[in-house]
Amino acid sequence: MNSNSKVFPDADAALQGVVKDGMTLMCGGFGVCGIPEKLITALRASGVRDLTVISNNAGIDGAGLGLLLETRQIRKMISSYVGENKEFERQYLAGELELEFNPQGTLAERIRAGGAGIYAFFTKTGAGTIVAEGKEQRVVDGETYVLETGLVADVSLVKAWKGDTEGNLVYRKTARNFNPNMATAARITVAEVEQLVPVGTLDPDQVHTPGIFVSRIIQGAHYEKRIEKRTVRKLESANAVVA
């Protein structure tokens, strides 16, 4: 491995010298779909504390960011939805955990804006609700818009399906979600992939995240990929969806 290489041997090595107490961290995933599970485990092992974590959800009990809640490494969450997590609810109601709710689209756009160097933007989302309280508002053509600021983190942890040694990433299905946006919005982005391939293997037309956004990359192994709600149909069922 030459000194310029983005490739690290494992998740622990990839976080070394990058994570520290009190930092702000973005973490990709929707529920536990597309979460950087190896990097979360390594973050837990690193023992860093007082983290502010920007993530759509807070994991579930025993998986994803739920692992960092168990060890009390998170001080504050910026999320859009935190259901399905008893430990989160307990810590929040006991006042041990700070929480900032963002509408999901506002969260995604704040991250996109942060990564693109846009300081702030006006959106209709949240106008007339508690989300708008304390924020600058502007009325244009009779519509009220709320000023939301871009988000930038010290470190982003993202998960992709394939990546090359240059840091180009390709995501798979709905495991993409917040990962490509978060990859752009941190000073250091660490990516974990299921398949790490040599440069020249990925079709440049199919790359979702260009390598410029990725500082470090690892190949994970033995993915757990937990399913939150397993829903299936019977072979003889004519109906498309049953709930």
Add this chain to the structure above:
Amino acid sequence: MPWSRDDLAARAAHELKDGFYVNLGIGIPTLVANYIPPGMKVVLQSENGMLGIGPFPYEGEEDPDLVNAGKQTVTSLPMSSYFSSADSFAMIRGGHINLAILGAMEVAENGDLANWMVPGKVVKGMGGAMDLVAGVKRVVVLMEHSSKDGECKFKARCDLPLTGTNVVDTLITDLAVFSRPTRNDPFRLVELAPGVTAEEVRRKTTANYLE
């Protein structure tokens, strides 16, 4: 007899039109997918980053990388596409989705909607609901007419924290359908569940509406 959960979903399916891009909320709204009229092309959008949601997978074919916004395993269709959260909400906030069908805790006579939190009790979050009501052209709400304590949920004013102001176009409860042509109009009672009378709806409703 009041409408059941499935009846509500079937009635909501009347709001679909050929060629619509539609976002279905979690819970009863998800059931609307079962009642898309045969031959009608409706494309379902899921805010976690998918257009063209297919049916649930057959047992053994579940893919952890393929879920809907309710985190349920789903499948793709030949026309499906995947995209990032920012692209997904560009569709939603940019007005590209024709219709959103959502659940609710309260709806007010002025079209205000509350469906994301109960102070001191429910701390789950709004997810994509605030973006959907702010950006989608037409919003249909499905809910029980009254709470478990018998309190009417279609009210003069919402008591719970709002998801959006003046955002509901049509309200379908287990008793009746209320609709309005534009967001400057008041709601009008347009349909009754079988065996339910206008008088019963009036007695059980605290919101003002036209008949």
